[in-house]
Amino acid sequence: MFPYWLLFGLFAVGAILGPRDRAHAGGHGGPLLAFGAIIMALMIGLRYEVGADWDQYEWLFKVAGRVNLERLMLRGDPGYQFINWVIRQLGGEIWQVNLICALVFCWGLLRLARERSAGALPVLVTPERTAAARTALGPDSTLAVQQLVVVDDDPDRGRATGRGPLGFLATMPAYQANFRRMGFTDDDIATLSDRLVDAIVPSGSPDAIAARVEGQRAAGADHVSVSLVSATDPPPLDEWRALAGALLA
Numbered sequence: 001m002f003p004y005w006l007l008f009g010l011f012a013v014g015a016i017l018g019p020r021d022r023a024h025a026g027g028h029g030g031p032l033l034a035f036g037a038i039i040m041a042l043m044i045g046l047r048y049e050v051g052a053d054w055d056q057y058e059w060l061f062k063v064a065g066r067v068n069l070e071r072l073m074l075r076g077d078p079g080y081q082f083i084n085w086v087i088r089q090l091g092g093e094i095w096q097v098n099l100i101c102a103l104v105f106c107w108g109l110l111r112l113a114r115e116r117s118a119g120a121l122p123v124l125v126t127p128e129r130t131a132a133a134r135t136a137l138g139p140d141s142t143l144a145v146q147q148l149v150v151v152d153d154d155p156d157r158g159r160a161t162g163r164g165p166l167g168f169l170a171t172m173p174a175y176q177a178n179f180r181r182m183g184f185t186d187d188d189i190a191t192l193s194d195r196l197v198d199a200i201v202p203s204g205s206p207d208a209i210a211a212r213v214e215g216q217r218a219a220g221a222d223h224v225s226v227s228l229v230s231a232t233d234p235p236p237l238d239e240w241r242a243l244a245g246a247l248l249a
Helices: 002-017 031-045 054-063 069-073 078-089 094-116 127-137 155-169 173-181 186-191 194-200 206-218 237-248
Strands: 142-151 223-228
Touching: 054 078, 054 094, 069 078, 078 094, 127 142, 127 206, 142 155, 142 206, 142 237, 155 194, 173 186, 186 194, 206 223, 206 237, 223 237
Parallel strands: 142 223
Antiparallel strands: none
């Protein structure tokens, strides 16, 4: 099921980054939504003998070739029964039924994702990426960014602390793809280079951190949720207090 959950995630991201101007969207989602819809339709439509419900689908397809349309429609789920009947009349195969149903399903999912999103909640992004998200969302949607930070004046120690959460997150394909879109190389991602860590999990004095947070706001974020990363868990209260003082000054 993981590939399907991954594809559902594409629609969530596409809803955030897709066009927000309904008058000029032409009834279509953004490229990411369209890509997700096509891939999902193919995965669902071209599957064969996959899933616990496969035997049921196969049985319904066989029944569609043995009874007339009127009786078939009385069995329930008339839309699906009708598609089975038409494909059987045309001498088709069960995968064609699945593909048609997948296309219909993905069309509906595409519209739902495009029309129901109220904003974006990106994490592990640079201000440049935040600016791109704001451009995609338009001025009327909420853009709330989560910013991981380390309060430490020692650059090497700050980077070492910042690599803590990235050690796991940078192994996830979705985050890796996002890092590449922000201009980081595979080597940056694999080694958690200083360049990547400085951009994603900035460290420094409370005032320096406050300046980085302001950079996210200047890039278009309506709200910046600051997550303090520390060498100790939970972070000491004095770090929180020092950071709060700078952020609220």
